[in-house]
Amino acid sequence: MLFSAFTINTTESTCSSTTMSCSSSTLILPSVVTKNGFRRFSSKQQLDKSRVFMSSISVGSRAAASAVVDDALFADYKPTNAFLFPGQGAQAVGMGVEAQKVPAAAELYKRANEIMGFDLLDICINGPKEKLDSTVLSQPAIYVTSLAAVEMLRAREGGQLIIDSVDVTCGLSLGEYTALAFAGAFSFEDGLKLVKLRGEAMQDAADAAKSAMVSIIGLDSDKVQQLCDAANEEVDEANKVQIANFLCPGNYAVSGGVKGIEAVEAKAKSFKARMTVRLAVAGAFHTSFMNPAVSRLETALGATEIRTPRIPVISNVDAQPHADPDTIKKILASQVTSPVQWETTIKTLLTKGLKKSYELGPGKVIAGIVKRMDRGAEIENIGA
Template identity: 95%
Template sequence: MSCSSSLILPSISSNGFRRFSPLKLDKSRVFMSSISVGSQIAAVDDALFTDYKPTNAFLFPGQGAQAVGMGAEAQKVPAAAELYKRANEIMGFDLLDVCINGPKEKLDSTVLSQPAIYVTSLAAVEILRAREGGQQIIDSVDVTCGLSLGEYTALAFTGAFSFEDGLKLVKLRGEAMQDAADAAKSAMVSIIGLDSDKVQKLCDAANEEVDEANKVQIANFLCPGNYAVSGGVKGIEAVEAKAKSFKARMTVRLAVAGAFHTSFMNPAVSRLEAALSATEIRTPRIPVISNVDAQPHADPDTIKKILASQVTSPVQWETTIKTLLTKGLKKSYELGPGKVIAGIVKRMDRGAEIENIGA
């Protein structure tokens, strides 16, 4: 290399607190920005993680994974239980009580389910850390990602921002998405049994019958045979009515506030942008794969832009998992409530090794 500089990257010490160590990086790469880390100015190359080679992955769930009773297991591990106490100060109420006791309707709300899943997923990391050999597993993880909301959990795990800052962002994200959903009648539906091309044709057919305010689009590319469509209520009803004629096995209306990952969420973007601009974000210590483009990013400014656009962009989860498997991923761990991600991974590769760590 003709020219290099030191980039300060976070790593995890044995006690779980973050320290910083220098990494050499090539200045000849195109995408760079300058950020201040303490008293040092570091050039961050967004392409730093482009050639990542995954071995062990942490995968974090998104909204919909929540269930009454989650968090109970975490109370047996002091470091995990402590996260709920720290969360209560930010949330302004007893989050653990809602996680364990519900009621389900309250826990399922967008404003509560997102913070609850974020905290419970990071509590699962502490449960794993406390078990024999757990720290070695954590140290072996060289890539991470999360489904929609789970991207924030993944970034917190890698030290891109603190637990508290991540929770504040997730809290605001849930509130902003709920407000955006309340502003227009919209919905989401899962289409089971069709490939993505057929689902797109189904959306096109539905869109021919509704006005602009009710248009639909694929919002979640989850895995082959399972895609979520978002849009105006009339458009979603048209999708449901036409699904059988397109030979879909079934449709499942999702219990969410509205048309996530579409332009219906535009009102949430400016609020997220403001919150992200005021949040210190550092380069993750390992690659975090983005939902927006299924790529890892190292530049904090780029990460902020992607998190702001994520709520209006389709989730590229199928491409993310396919890429990890193609690149030689050996084992995955799903950390947090539910087993949705394990089901997706197994559907894409029956031989894939994935372990659930609940909390």
């Protein structure tokens, strides 16, 4: 949701821009770079600050040991190179065309078609736009295209070295699933199944209530909160609004009931907002309006094997990396009702010394946000 020439193309979380008392033991992992580019540590290398806590549970006459990874495993991460993945709103008809020139990237679409039950690539390439923009299709389409971009990078000269150098990753809302897949927390297929269900559950939740989102341009977060407070004084509980996406200074999205959103739009000029843009979304994402989607996500996540990521993956919920698979599941379930903390995420990466980042997938939304926060930041877009 960046603005320079104020070209807005937003949905779930984005807007495009023309610029823009247990004993502990050491966790030991084998060291290889797999064909997927996943880095692991050798048996001769200790994974820094890692701990595995073991607790014994008696079951009849037998005792079973369960390992729980310390969730703070990545707390002291030092970012150097980052992969950043876009969220809903970055989609565009024609994406995926270039990916067909790289066999490994093209293969992802074939595998996706089997899971989706229809030709996802055809919709990515040919549209129609209205169909691709729908929540149920745009989310899996962006997920697949973003991971296809990783394969395109891998295929170019020096690409594998770049992939191996990445030591932190994150994604904007939907993009968090892409980041987790890249970091090896779950397989490509399992991630796509989760994203497919997520899109369907969010669409169904949106259909159950009249809600909307609007982007507020030109105000800081405190002013946007004051604007929300003023709007909420005029509407009933079912129409309350809140900040849903903290994207970057001067660019925040508000979600809530339709009457509340209309009140925000009516009052924005008096708060000296530069402009407001109603977002073409199904409903009030990242608020309690999405509560009906949570239980469905919890069930699906509970049935999915999630592993400790091989590198830190920064959460949208609290702008922190998590290592414990059970915690990651809880975070992902609550993500659809929690405000997106993207501004804090990028600010933290930059403050910690991030040297270069790569935006992988359709559009240049994230590059615009990063440049908005630090004009000197080095970021490269890898499309598909």
